[in-house]
Amino acid sequence: MERKIEKRRVAVIGLGLAGVTALKNLLEEGFEAVGFEQNERVGGLWNHSTDVTQTTVLKSTRANISKQRSCYQDFPFPDEVPDYPSAEDIAKYIRSYADHFKVMDHCRLGVKIQRLDRSVDKSQWAIDFTEQGSGGSKEHFDRVLVTTGSFSRPLIPKVDGIEYFKGQVLNSQSFKDPQDLKGKRVVVVGLSQTAGDVCVDLCGVAEKVYVSHRSGARIISRGTGKPADHMATRRVTSIGLRMNALLPQLSATLGTAFVERKMRKTFPLIQPLWNLLPAAPITNCPPTMNDYIIDHFASGALVSLPGISRVTTEGTLEFTDGTSLPSINAIIFCTGYQADYSILAPSANPTAFATPEWDASPNSNGIAHARLYQGLFSTTYPQTLAFIGPWAGHSVASFSNTDLSSQAIAQVWKGNFTLPSEPEMESWCEANYAAQLKRIATWRVIKVNTDPKKLEEWLNDAAGNRVNEMLGWGREGWKFWWNDRKLYKLLVDGIDTPFLYRVFEGRKGIDGEERGRKKWEGARGVIFRVNGVKV
DSSP states (O other): OOOOOSSOEEEEEOOSHHHHHHHHHHHHTTOEEEEEESSSSSSGGGSOOOOTTSOOOOTTOBOSSOTTTSSBTTBOOOTTSOSSOBHHHHHHHHHHHHHHTTOGGGEEESEEEEEEEEOTTSSSEEEEEEETTSOEEEEEESEEEEOOOSOSEEOOOOOTTGGGOOSEEEETTTOOOGGGGTTOEEEEEOOSHHHHHHHHHHTTTSSEEEEEOSSOOOEEOOOSSSOGGGGOOHHHHHHHHHHHHHOHHHHHHHHHHHHHHHHHHHOTTOOGGGOOSSOSOTTTSOOEEOSSHHHHHHHTSEEEEOOEEEEOTTSOEEETTSOEEOSOOEEEEOOOEEOOOTTBOTTTOTTOSOOHHHHHOGGGTTOOOOOEETTTEESSSTTTEEESSSBOOSSSOHHHHHHHHHHHHHHHHHTSSOOOOHHHHHHHHHHHHHHHHHHTTTSOOSSBOOOHHHHHHHHHHHHTOOHHHHTSSSHHHHHHHHHOHHHHHHHHHSOOOGGGGGTSOOOBOTTSOBOSOOOOTTHHHHHHHHTTOOO
16 A cells, blocks of 8 residues: 655756656656746756857757666667767657656746745745746745756856956857857867867857867767767676775776777877877866867867966967967857856755865865755755755766656655664765865866765665665575576676666565555666667
8 A cells, every 4th residue: 555645745946857857756656746947848958048048058969978878767769869869859858758757747837936945834845936927926845856957157267357358258158159159269268078069169160269278188089889888887887986996096097098098099180289188187077078179179270278377458368378369259168067056045055054175175166065965965954855966976877867866865755765864964974075175185076976886876775776686796686697697697788778777676665565666667678679689
């Protein structure tokens, strides 16, 4: 018999790829969930928009992770979609997922959240919002899951004399169409994933394109054959993570050597003058995936420059090596983003805690440190307030991170998994904070994180998917290996698909009732098909 859920009414704020699956997983577990989205369609930043105040993909954006690895756990991409989907493919996929699971019936679009705070009687959460065509309103919810993402506010470094620059000063959020800079001389600042895409879009359109960067980049290509991430099986990843935990310096050295060797083999035209290598520590700065940027460097269409030191009173850009560029028409800062917590009252804000050491470090990169248990739960109100997005997840694939994380949250709130005591959660947060301080001692970070292997194991336990047991060294793991050797081998040595998290029967209570996420009956067949093996 299904247990009655206490505090059933849940608000999901933000309906990008995280919010859509969170809403679906909460509804699946019997919650009365409602999703709020400021735009008129779901999908978040994967919907290209010309609105310069919103962060969205470029029209040319393609996925960096293959569709076999980065998708929802019970909804594969269509066969006709290429291994690396376009932004339009991904936006359509998210909408198809929402339609398939009837999530749209529970979505309220065109709603701008103004404030999230405790209700007057402190028993619920009060959400103030405005809807297009109407005035302000307030509604109360038992629980709130915030999935507004971490790409809301661009981070722009301070440049001495920037006020003297006579051209356009843009950031990657406001760059929407390369044709807007047709025939212009443009400097792109940064060499991240977004910066590389912006440079490629501008080459052949702008008169001249320069990229100014201080730390180089390891460039990798999607290639034309089997996606490289298919080789990162669970066994390979597990060995790498264990080695990183035991011998972090050696692991980083070997990882750096492997990626840079692959980079030089893929792009033999690389020149020392471009200053791509050496790059920042690989543990803090993942490689940049770009299929065309090296060709543009080689042809001279793109010129590599060091960091900007200042802008002179005449508007000339001066660089750290002493060179200068007059007559530049535009500067585009592609230097990262931070989450926007402005709608949150102090009672709801996970960054309201003092973090003086983090804030004082130049390597915190302007990113606020959100105090969240397992990167998800408010330590003040863990049973009623959670976040997906401020922290990095267990996987490089966002779909997998958000799907598993929201299942874990649903099971905790349903009462099927018990969180530690408040002192224990605070102790965990303190230990992870200390680890993050060590991490930023060497270089900048994109997001706060925690040990990905430990996080995945915790999420599996919380979600009740029995992955830890079935692929572990206990009795259940050995039994599964003996009875279903073919599937076991595909899960461990095949493509590391997210369908794994839905293939096993979920956790059962002592009464035999389901106490974990729902199994997807189609998971087994899709795992075989994706790996090119007959069931």
